Amino acid sequence: MLELATFSLLNGIVYGLLLFMLTSGLTLIFSMMGVLNFAHASVFMLGAYLSYQVGLWVGFWPALVIAPLLCGLVGAGIERYGLRYVHKSGHVAEILFTFGLSYLIEELVTMIWGRNAVANNVPAAVDFPLFTLFGSTFPAYKGLMMVISVSMLVFLWLALKRTRMGLVIQAALSHPSMASALGHDVPGVFMLVFAIGSGLAGLAGVIGGFMLLTQPTLAHAVGPIVFVIVVVGGLGSLAGAFIASMLIGILQTFAVAIDYSLVDLLRALGFVITRSTPSYEFLSIKVATVAPTVPYLLLVLFLIVRPRGFLGKRDV
Amino acid sequence: MLEVRDLHAYYGKSHILQGVSFRVGAGEIVSLIGRNGAGRSTTVKTIMGEVAPVGAIEFKGERIDGLAPHLIARRGLGYVPENRDIFPTLTVRENLALGVKPGQQGGRWSLEDMFTLFPNLRDRADTPGGVLSGGEQQMLSICRTLMGDPELIMIDEPTEGLAPQVIARVSDLLETIAARGVAILLIEQKLTIALEISHRVYVMGHGRIVFDGTAQQLRDNAAVRREWLEV
Ligand SMILES: Nc1ncnc2c1ncn2[C@@H]1O[C@H](COP(=O)(O)OP(=O)(O)OP(=O)(O)O)[C@@H](O)[C@H]1O
Ligand SMILES: [Mg+2]
Numbered sequence: 001m002l003e004l005a006t007f008s009l010l011n012g013i014v015y016g017l018l019l020f021m022l023t024s025g026l027t028l029i030f031s032m033m034g035v036l037n038f039a040h041a042s043v044f045m046l047g048a049y050l051s052y053q054v055g056l057w058v059g060f061w062p063a064l065v066i067a068p069l070l071c072g073l074v075g076a077g078i079e080r081y082g083l084r085y086v087h088k089s090g091h092v093a094e095i096l097f098t099f100g101l102s103y104l105i106e107e108l109v110t111m112i113w114g115r116n117a118v119a120n121n122v123p124a125a126v127d128f129p130l131f132t133l134f135g136s137t138f139p140a141y142k143g144l145m146m147v148i149s150v151s152m153l154v155f156l157w158l159a160l161k162r163t164r165m166g167l168v169i170q171a172a173l174s175h176p177s178m179a180s181a182l183g184h185d186v187p188g189v190f191m192l193v194f195a196i197g198s199g200l201a202g203l204a205g206v207i208g209g210f211m212l213l214t215q216p217t218l219a220h221a222v223g224p225i226v227f228v229i230v231v232v233g234g235l236g237s238l239a240g241a242f243i244a245s246m247l248i249g250i251l252q253t254f255a256v257a258i259d260y261s262l263v264d265l266l267r268a269l270g271f272v273i274t275r276s277t278p279s280y281e282f283l284s285i286k287v288a289t290v291a292p293t294v295p296y297l298l299l300v301l302f303l304i305v306r307p308r309g310f311l312g313k314r315d316v
Numbered sequence: 317m318l319e320v321r322d323l324h325a326y327y328g329k330s331h332i333l334q335g336v337s338f339r340v341g342a343g344e345i346v347s348l349i350g351r352n353g354a355g356r357s358t359t360v361k362t363i364m365g366e367v368a369p370v371g372a373i374e375f376k377g378e379r380i381d382g383l384a385p386h387l388i389a390r391r392g393l394g395y396v397p398e399n400r401d402i403f404p405t406l407t408v409r410e411n412l413a414l415g416v417k418p419g420q421q422g423g424r425w426s427l428e429d430m431f432t433l434f435p436n437l438r439d440r441a442d443t444p445g446g447v448l449s450g451g452e453q454q455m456l457s458i459c460r461t462l463m464g465d466p467e468l469i470m471i472d473e474p475t476e477g478l479a480p481q482v483i484a485r486v487s488d489l490l491e492t493i494a495a496r497g498v499a500i501l502l503i504e505q506k507l508t509i510a511l512e513i514s515h516r517v518y519v520m521g522h523g524r525i526v527f528d529g530t531a532q533q534l535r536d537n538a539a540v541r542r543e544w545l546e547v
Contacts, residue, residue, distance in 0.1 A: 164413070171403045171414050177366055178401035183389035183417035183464055 003134035008257045009250065014142045016249025017149035018211075021204040022222065023229045023241040024153070025197030031173045031236045032193050033083065035094045039101035041223035043198045047071050047205020048214045049109055052120040060123035064148075068202035075198020079191045102219060110216045120214035145207045152203060156196075169193060228299040234312020243310050248295050255291035317342045317499050318363070318393075318468055323371035325362045332358045334523040335371075340468060340501050345494050347502045347510035350520035350544065356503045357398055359520070360470045364388055364395045376467070390417055394466025398473045398503075400457040404446025408437055411445045411456055415463030423465030424496050430459040433492065451482035458489060468499040475509060487513060507545065511535060519544050 026040045051060075051067035058066070078101065086097045121127075122141045129137035160166040172179040172189040180186045212218060229248055233240030262283040263273050273283065302309060318340040325333040332355050340346045348356050361367045365385040373381040380388050389395070403411050412427060431438035434455050440448065445456060454474055461469060471490075475483045487509040494500055494513075504510040510517060511531045519527035519534070521544045527534065534540065 167406065167410055167414055170406060174403050174405065175401040177385070178397065178403075179414070180385035181364055181366075181389055181395045181397070182415055182461065183386050183420075184414070185384075185386050185418070187384070 003136060004257055006133060007136060007138070008254045010138060011142070012250030012253035013246070014145050014249075015211075015253055016246035017146060017153075018204055018208050019225065019229055019249050020242050020245035021149050021152065021200050022208075022226055023233070023245055024156070024238055025200035025204075026226060026230055027233075027236060027238050027241045028173075028193050029197040030230065032190055033087070033094060035091050036098075036227065036230065037197075038095065038098040038223075039078070039105065040098075040197070040201055041219040041226055042102040042105035043071050043075060043201040044205040044208070044222060045109065045214075045216075045218040046074065046105060047202030048120060048209030048212075048218060049113055049118070049205075050202070051206035051209060052118050052214055053113075055123065060125055064206055067206050068199045071202025071205070072195040072199030075201075076191050076195040078198070079194035083194075084187065084190075102223075106216050106219060113216075115216060117213040117215035120209045122210045141207075141210060148203070148207055152200070156200075225295050228295040230309075232298055232302050232309050234309030237309070237311040240309055240311030248298065251298075252291055252294050255294050256288050258287040261286045317344075317376060318501070319372075319374040320359075320363065321372040321374075323359070323362060323369060323373065325358055325367050325369060327358075327367075332523050333362060336520070336523070336525055338518050338525055338528070340499050342467075343494065343497050343499055344516065345490065345500045345502065345514050347504055347514040347517045348520055349504045349507065349510055349517065351505065351547065354520040354544075355523040356520055357472055358523075360395060360472055360501070360503060363470065364393070389464065389466075392465070392467040394461040394464060394469035396457050396461050396469065396471040396474065398476065400453045402445040402448070402453050402456055405444055407442050408445055408448070408456060409441045411460050412437075412463050415460035417464045420465065423463070424498070425459075425462045425465060427463070430463070433489065434459065451478050451485075454478065454482075454486065455489065458486075458493075462493065462498075466498060468501065469493065470501040470503070472503040473505060474502075475504065475506070483509060507534075507541075 022040070022044055026037060029037045029040065047067050050070050051063045054063035054066050054070075082097060082101070083094060086093050122139070126139075126141040126144050128140050130140040130143045131138055160169065168179065168184050169189055169192070171182075172184065172186045173193075176186050179189070208222075212221060225248065229241060229244040232248070233242070233244035262285075263280070266273050266283065273280070277283070320339070321337050323333050323336040324331065336355070336359055338346075338348070348359065350356050358367060362369045363373055363380075365380075365383055365388050369381040371381065372379065375388075375391060375393055378391075380391065380393070403414065406414070409427075412430060431441070436452055437456060437459065440452070445453065448456060458469075458471060458474065474486050474490075478486065490500060490502065490509070490513055502510060502514065511534065514531050517527070517529060517531055517534050518525050519540060526544050527537070527540045529537070
């Protein structure tokens with residue numbers, strides 16, 4: 001039991017940090033555009049594919065740096081040559097544009113790497129047990145995921161709060177026209193924010209690629225969860241996105257690991273339950289079976305009771 | 317220093333500025349006054365490049381119409397908007413630091429000057445700008461723009477919503493600014509401080525300049541005041 005709890009918690013934290021790396025970029029971009037970027041999960045997928053490809057050419061460690069940088073460049077390009085023009089036509093056009101992009105990226109990825117999953121396996125360098133606890137092992141690549149996400153997030157936080165560039169970004173997000181009138185190149189700042197957000201999504205794709213299948217539907221697999229987090233955390237709030245990422249990461253990992261059903265709970269409480277008990281079919285569903293619904297349950301719940309999320313300033 | 321000739325501006329289909337012309341000389345204090353909706357804010361926003369200009373805007377002898385706002389600012393034109401636009405989560409010190417332009421070396425004003433002029437801002441240097449009072453925010457907004465060392469500063473309704481003592485301090489600050497050789501384009505609705513400190517005054521109505529003269533000439537012209545200013 002203790003073993004299960006410890007490992008679920010560790011795995012939950014790894015997953016939660018990964019989700020936050022993805023949602024922090026989306027949140028930054030949302031604060032700037034005022035609309036959700038539906039192509040964000042596609043950039044994540046691109047990160048996974050690029051790290052696979054670049055890894056084949058030059059090895060895993062260089063790919064870990066190069067793939068996110070390439071995703072950052074793609075993001076900068078999307079802002080500079082796409083959204084900057086579409087912005088003039090309003091929010092609906094922007095949303096449709098990002099939708100279109102997500103399909104475009106999916107088709108491109110399919111054209112280049114095919115419909116089936118590529119062999120994006122855990123690289124040998126980090127494919128060994130990091131430590132053994134209660135007879136189970138914790139793999140080194142999960143340790144690496146933790147180190148990379150935590151150091152990236154600390155670095156970004158310091159850059160945003162402690163550097164002049166960070167101040168300019170914060171200013172440009174709250175009052176863009178004032179920041180311009182003080183002589184700051186706000187369109188340039190927006191392009192940078194888009195690049196950073198996309199780079200983060202790319203990095204999440206690199207390290208998340210081993211956990212999930214690197215195939216053209218990867219974006220669809222993570223996209224919905226990412227949007228749930230952004231809504232539950234509160235649109236535009238980084239702290240909220242962090243809380244929601246960890247919450248959903250941990251909740252879902254625990255749920256998957258719980259191989260019990262209501263029947264087991266009731267029996268433990270002393271009730272006599274047999275196959276002929278009414279609604280036995282329902283009571284015997286294992287928690288692990290309903291795990292994938294947890295994020296959406298949370299989404300529906302939040303939209304009903306607290307539409308602005310944990311820390312959001314406005315309703316969805 | 318600033319010369320605007322036959323300036324037009326539009327919000328969608330509505331034609332807001334209908335041929336505005338005026339000038340501000342080096343070191344001059346000029347007021348642009350008028351009723352609500354006369355088009356004064358639109359005039360300064362158009363000069364700043366926030367609203368697309370149609371017409372000629374010259375600053376220090378060069379055309380600036382059509383430039384991006386941050387490039388206009390970097391040429392030495394300062395702007396304090398009517399809603400003050402303090403960065404709410406950033407501290408007073410950080411707000412002031414953001415007034416300094418990329419690559420700027422020195423200038424007429426230092427952080428110490430600002431704190432000496434407004435000891436309040438020093439006391440609250442590490443407080444988020446969003447929690448300051450309206451008067452403090454107004455001072456902070458003006459000081460922030462001064463940190464960028466403008467040669468002409470355009471200030472939109474700095475006295476709006478402030479108590480009489482605070483208005484007097486704004487008026488003192490404007491005279492301090494002018495004393496350091498910075499030209500001022502002051503946007504106002506009431507005549508109170510505009511007539512006291514301005515060298516020249518323009519009155520705006522329905523998107524046009526309807527009067528142009530000295531403060532004394534406007535005081536003497538009851539007809540203009542009645543038609544374009546009094547409510
Ligand atoms: N963003 C906008 N979209 C459409 N119309 C606008 C917009 N801003 C201002 N207007 C209109 O333009 C006209 C001029 O507005 P402007 O803000 O320049 O006036 P003003 O002289 O500064 O007055 P005040 O600040 O007291 O409202 C008004 O009729 C106003 O309704
Ligand atoms: Mg106005």
